[in-house]
Amino acid sequence: GAVVSQHPxxxxxxxxxxxxxxxRSLDFQATTMFWYRQFPKQSLMLxxxxxxxxxxxxxxxxxxxxxxxxxxxxxxxxxxxxxxxPEDSSFYICSAGRTVEAxxxxxxxxxxx
Amino acid sequence: xxxxxxxxxxxxxxxxxxxxxxxxxxxSASQSFFWYRQDxxxxxxxxxxxxxxxxxxxxxxxxxxxxxxxxxxLIRDSKLSDSAxxxxxxxVAAGNKLTFGxxxxxxxxx
Numbered sequence: 461g462a463v464v465s466q467h468p469x470x471x472x473x474x475x476x477x478x479x480x481x482x483x484r485s486l487d488f489q490a491t492t493m494f495w496y497r498q499f500p501k502q503s504l505m506l507x508x509x510x511x512x513x514x515x516x517x518x519x520x521x522x523x524x525x526x527x528x529x530x531x532x533x534x535x536x537x538x539x540x541x542x543x544x545x546p547e548d549s550s551f552y553i554c555s556a557g558r559t560v561e562a563x564x565x566x567x568x569x570x571x572x573x
Numbered sequence: 574x575x576x577x578x579x580x581x582x583x584x585x586x587x588x589x590x591x592x593x594x595x596x597x598x599x600x601s602a603s604q605s606f607f608w609y610r611q612d613x614x615x616x617x618x619x620x621x622x623x624x625x626x627x628x629x630x631x632x633x634x635x636x637x638x639x640x641x642x643x644x645x646x647l648i649r650d651s652k653l654s655d656s657a658x659x660x661x662x663x664x665v666a667a668g669n670k671l672t673f674g675x676x677x678x679x680x681x682x683x
Contacts, residue, residue: 494670494671496673502675503660503673503674503675503676504617504660504673505673506670506671506672506673509670551614553616553617555671561607561619561622562619562662562671564616564617564618565616566615566616567614567615567616569614
């Protein structure tokens, strides 16, 4: 069964609104989680590293004020896309590791209209 | 130069045939290597880890060449269900911060 659960799987929102995506590790504690974005026919691109109890680390070119990450517990990280625009429409996936293997959430397909 | 590079394909493979493709990585300090499979509109799933000595899992064989900084994946006796995008994934350091290649698309046809 899934060890990382992501919710929601699909969301359609209006331009200018905010969307929160949750990522939970189900049977292990994850001090670190990762958020990726994937545009059609492209590879996964790491957006940020979510650290439990501290600030997230963002990759170059990712706006930290636009993509808010909160990792308040050892099993939950959230990504909030603030003031979403159509160009933010993408597939967002989280991952968490257990030993050397990374497990991925089911992904969230965000469409901003 | 990208950190992890793959031939995007698609590789059109007759059912039952063998297909192989490589992935090159630029960071010589890379420690762990994986092949993930991603089906359309789905999350990636681990296919196999790649060990220095090479490893095999059923019809799938992975090889690592540290000197030339590439890994390979070979699929024997291809099945229609093998059609997917295969992602080369490299972990430079501990902590599961993974770097993905662009993926190689494989299409197995009857």
